[in-house]
Amino acid sequence: MRSLLLSLLFGLSALLTALWLVLQFSSTPGERWREPNPVQAIAPAQAGPLLQITQHIRLTPRPDDPYPYPIALGEPGPLIPLYSGGLSYPLYCDFNRQGLSAPLIDNQQGYGVAVAQHGATTGYSKDCLHPVQLLYFYVSADGSISPYQQQQPAADDLLVRLELGTINRHFYYLLMPVQAAETTTRNSATLWNRKLIYQFYGGVGIGYRQGYLRPDRLIRDRLDELRQGFAVASASINKTSYGYNFLLAEDTASRVKRQFISLYGQPLYTLGIGGSGGGIAQYLLLQNHPDLLDGGIALYSYPDMLSQTLYALDCDLLHNYYYFGAADKGRWQSITQRQSVEGLSVSAAYSLKFEAQVWLAQLSSGIWPTLPDGATQCHNAWLGLSSLVHNPTQGKLKRLTTDEILPQVNWSYWGDMAGIYGKDQHGFGHSLWANNGVQYGLQAVKTGELSVAEFIALNSAVGSWQQQSQKQAERIAYLPFIDVPLWQSAFSRQNIISRTGNSPAARFSADQQALGRAYRYGQLFLGMTDKPILDLRHYLDPQLDMHHLQPSFSARERLIKRNGHADNQLIWVSHPDHTPLPQAIALMDQWLSQQQKPAQATDQCFAADGSVIAGGATVWQTGELCALTYPPLSNSRLQAGAPAHGLMFNCALISVDVAIARGDYLPLDMQPYAAQLQAVFPAGVCDYNLPDQALPAELAFPY
Incomplete structure (x- = not known):
């Protein structure tokens, strides 16, 4: 009887397997699994300078940038990175997502994406370059965002100037709140409070694409701060959906900030904000390049990608x-x-x-x-x-x-x-x-x-x-x-x-040797920073979300083992129904403006209604209220000792x-x-x- 049952089970298995195999009409994806205007051919790699490191990138001076900032309107920014290596290919151009015109033609050999005019291909773009342009957006009192049409803004409305171009082949974005009279100039900034936010974004990417940021999302995410007079800067390579090369991300962010300063002057401070991979970027850039960011609000972060x-x-x-x-x-x-x-x-x-x-x-x-x-x-x-x-x-x-050149690429991180x-x-x-x-x-x-x-x-x-x-x-x-x-x-x-x-x-x-280079090139967080970091997240462990709590304490452990303390890191954890980001920004503004840690800058945990469950230096110790309310769990390596x-x-x-x-x-x-x-x-x-x-x-x- 048992053997008959087993035979029936395996017969059913074989039947279902056969049915599954019948459904295999194609191993090739349809159009919805393809990006529009794909890369047609892979250009030869182009050499570029790579920072030479003997100890750690933090201790290695960066080279002077010879580029004559500001980048002229109507021209693309620098092409070859300053110190993060040369240009590899393919690079997919992401202009379609932003409603931009096609990138500049840079070859006739068929490398990169095709550039068409009036339905006919006129050339190709391997480097996805775009000339600098200014765009203006109108934000009404209710938060709706639309292109500026020369209308006179009401008292509670906001105008935002966006400068958009390419640096190191990636898009850069500079946002500045402006008055209507300033829409005819490039660098007037009467509403600016002299403070700069550098926006980072997350995602899991393996490179090979230019990336993009949606201007309306960038404005919406930082709308409260724009209304307060903050300027905002970012770049598509500072969204980890498009890559985890933090040397290139740093090289590009440094140039974006240099472009900003050439137009508007030195900010009082630069505060990083961003989640997931955008939080990782802040931990690593605060460690690797002490002059780039003055502090960070790392949301849903890990200390780095590699560990x-x-x-x-x-x-x-x-x-x-x-x-x-x-x-x-x-x-x-x-x-x-x-x-x-x-x-x-x-x-x-x-x-x-x-x-x-x-x-x-x-x-x-x-x-x-x-x-x-x-x-x-x-x-x-x-x-x-x-x-x-x-x-x-x-x-x-x-x-x-195209399918023909797919096997020619090493598609991995x-x-x-x-x-x-x-x-x-x-x-x-x-x-x-x-x-x-x-x-x-x-x-x-x-x-x-x-x-x-x-x-x-x-x-x-x-x-x-x-x-x-x-x-x-x-x-x-x-x-x-x-x-x-x-x-x-x-x-x-x-x-x-x-x-x-x-x-x-x-x-x-x-x-x-490869691991040693990862350590020395700052792709791993070693706790080498004394800059303020506010590590903020919702407690998502019960939801099986990948942004679990334990990495906040992994980063803290590295700070302690490096510096003997973690006084520059705060860990804030909240119920998913409450987001204490405005409080975090206000606290970091005070910390960076006064260049001194405020007395109220302590670890905290928050309830769904926004009330503070507990705060203080010991709230995350075993048995304390925050640790009991939002317990950090483990992972397979910790379980292995x-x-x-x-x-x-x-x-x-x-x-x-x-x-x-x-x-x-x-x-x-x-x-x-x-x-x-x-x-x-x-x-x-x-x-x-x-x-x-x-x-x-x-x-x-x-x-």
Whole structure:
């Protein structure tokens, strides 16, 4: 009877799989998965100066900028970056999104996007340059925004001058509140309060595009501050949807600010504001370039992008184990069991994203579907990151080039950053993710949430990611008529190194020199700043949002280990129904204007009605009111025993015998399992008493 039931189940599986395969009418996306006017051909790279660093970028002087600011109206700004390297291609031009005319023609060889006049191609643009222009916007008292039509503004209305052009191939934006009489001039600023806000934005991008900001959103986001007389500056590369190269982001922001000063004069201070990747930008730029920003309001931030990828790229490895590798798959469908390893938030109130596709992926592999009793942040928030950031054959789902030149590009974050991190022997950008020696679920096995058998089985099978040169594109079928993508390669499992037979799956170590360059070039936050940082976020852990609370404390730990304190960082956390941003801006205005920390500048947490739950220097300590109300959780590396600061790419290794002898597994006695652990970790396990072995000695934490 049992064999008959199994036969029926597998027969159903085969039937459903066949039905799924029938639906695979195309592996090529339809028009909605393509950007308009794609890149037609890839131009040769153009050399440019790269800042040479021996210790840390913070200690390295920037070169003088020879460009004669201000950029003339009707002309594009500087093309070659000042110190962040040369020009690589392709670069997708994002002029369509802003209703701008086509970029300037710079070649007739077919490189870049086609530029047409009267329906006929007249040339091509590889660098996406646009001449500087002035635009004026009318903001009515109710906040509606429209192009200025020479109407006389009422008392509560606002006029905003926008200067828009390109610097380092990316759009820059300067916003200034003006009077009607000032719409005939370029640099009059009678309403300016002499303070500048530099706006940053977030998102996950891998480069290869110019990017854009919507002027109406930029105005709306900073409308209260514009009404108070603040000026606002930004650039499209300062939105991380278009890239995480913070050296290029800094180079461009420095030039944008230089352009602003050439027109309006030196501001009293420059305050950064921005969320997610825009918060990361502030942590890194405050560290790397002390003269660029005077302070920052980092919203929903992480201390940097790279250390976040360590646990984020673990997620798909763990998912692959739960659904395909585990002997007892049903056991791993408990979200509590998953949290013991992942550390991130879980909830029975949410369903699994794309659960039908996960279900089909299991069926197509001959596995009866096993879905969890809820959802996890590791899945709902981070699914797909391994394709976007980590896979050179995949990149953006929405295509920027023609299909013919798609295989010629290294579509990954690592490929975009190869100018800093370097390339491997196959010409691919070095991946800095690593998990050699990581004991997933170590804390859980010590507390009894995992059995020793489950702990050993997990670590034996979880595996790691393939080398960049070995990665394959995702297998995606686009359904006809509705153009919906079906991801057949769930969790990028075609790129995972899995166990074979009885041999444990291999782990991955990152290139030491590449990691050293990441540290020295300031792509990782080392706490090297004394500038004010207000780290502000809603408490989104229960919503399984990727902007979880723990990274605020990871940044704090790095400040403490670098400086002996974190007096320049405030952590404010609020219920999602209240956003205390006006209070944050007012406090930072006082702090920067007086150049002294105000007495009321303390950690705080806020209720939904805006009331302060608690405030003070100790409110985030264990058992205190803010920590009880909005508890920071964990991640897969912390659950594996890594330090709270999160900077551990290539850990020092010690043998299993040494780890057992010194009590790393207490209160468990792991001696009976020593041989099994040694088989899983033949090179040894992570010794977190020692720093990251890739951290240059001169950058070691003093505290």
